[in-house]
Amino acid sequence: MSTDPWQLLGTARTVLAVHAHPDDESLSTGALLAALTADGTRVVLVTATRGEEGEIVPGAIADGDERPLEEIREQEIxxxxxALGIAERHWLGTAPALAAGAAPRRYRDSGMAWVRxxxxxxxxxxxxxxxxxAPLEQATxxxxALVEQSRPDxxxxxxxxxxxGHPDHVRAHHLxxxxxxxxxxPLVQIASDAAAPGTVVRELPQVADAVERAVDSYRTQLTLRGPVEGGFAIRHVGGQDDTVALRAGLRG
Structure with missing residues (x-):
């Protein structure tokens, strides 16, 4: 079997993307997932947490809306x-992403602290x-169970x-x-550093519209500031400026 990540994805009929929080699928892999679905690949998404510990962009929730944040973030995801064309999505710990015979369980957002x-x-x-x-074996x-149900390639x-470095992202890697x-x-990994050795990068400008709509769905978490060269400028709820790139760097 080929270990070239793009070749693996190019021949896959179904892929299963494993993410930590709502918005990660769009910020980290939006261009990749949109490109796959546009090519006819069935994309299944599993998200570990509901992002309960996220801050909220001021004014993003209407006055009088008393829903808990996780409920709003479910609407956003x-x-x-x-927008990305994802066929189905699931929460880890909720069937079918639940071990046989186990009671439904929630994995809570771990939060984070900035090291630097x-x-x-x-x-x-x-x-x-x-x-x-949470015990890694339990989450695994x-x-x-979801892998066996959805049968991804x-x-x-x-x-x-x-x-x-977010602890939930690192845990999702181990999972x-x-x-x-x-x-x-086989596992294809999203490179944290596109310039790292062994990373194969592809530009994906053709999915700009889908990525823009997906990112703009997360108004509690970020502000979409507009197109820039190679992607879209955003400002995170904490004030950090960032770019959502219209490319993907993969490692086998």
């Missing part, structure tokens, strides 16, 4: 996945039900840096690796 600019680390407030502290059982997950090892389904 529904809109984003529709651009690098996140664990939050001191993460509880025992947080995704990053849940993901393997390839898994897509983070590399060991987890894009910027995807464990599920790939147990099931034999």
């Amino acid at each position: 529904d809109a984003a996945t529709a 600019e651009g690098l996140a680390g664990p939050s001191p407030d993460a509880g025992p039900d947080s995704f990053s502290l 059982d849940d993901l393997v 390839v898994l897509i997950g983070y590399d060991d840096e987890g894009t910027y 995807a690796v464990a599920a790939a090892e147990r099931t034999g389904v």
Whole structure:
């Protein structure tokens, strides 16, 4: 079997993308997933947490809207996945992403603390039900159940840096690796650094409209500032400026 990540994806009929929070699928892999669905690949998404610990962009929630943040973020992820053309999405710990015979369970957003600019680390407030502290074997059982149900040809997950070190991203990396090892389904990793050795980058400008709509779905978490060379400028809820790139760097 080829280990070239783009060749693996190019021949896949179904891929399963493993993400940590609502919006990660759009910010980290929006261009990739939109390009796959545009080419006719069935894309299934599993998200580990509901992003309960996220901050909220001022004014993003209407006065009088008393829904909990996780409920609003569920509405946002529904809109984003529709824009990207994703066939189906699931929460880890909810059937079919739930081990046989297990009671439904929620993996909570672990939160994070900035170690330095651009690098996140664990939050001191993460509880025992947080995704990053939940037993890896239990989470792997849940993901393997979804792999067996959806029968993907390839898994897509983070590399060991987890894009910027968020503990839930790093945990999602370990989860995807464990599920790939147990099931034999190859894993394609999203490179945290597109310039890292062994990374193969492709430009994907053809999916700009889909990515823009997906990113703009997350108004509690970011502000879409407009197109820039190679992607879209955004401002995160914490004030950090960033670019959502219309390309993907992959590692086998």
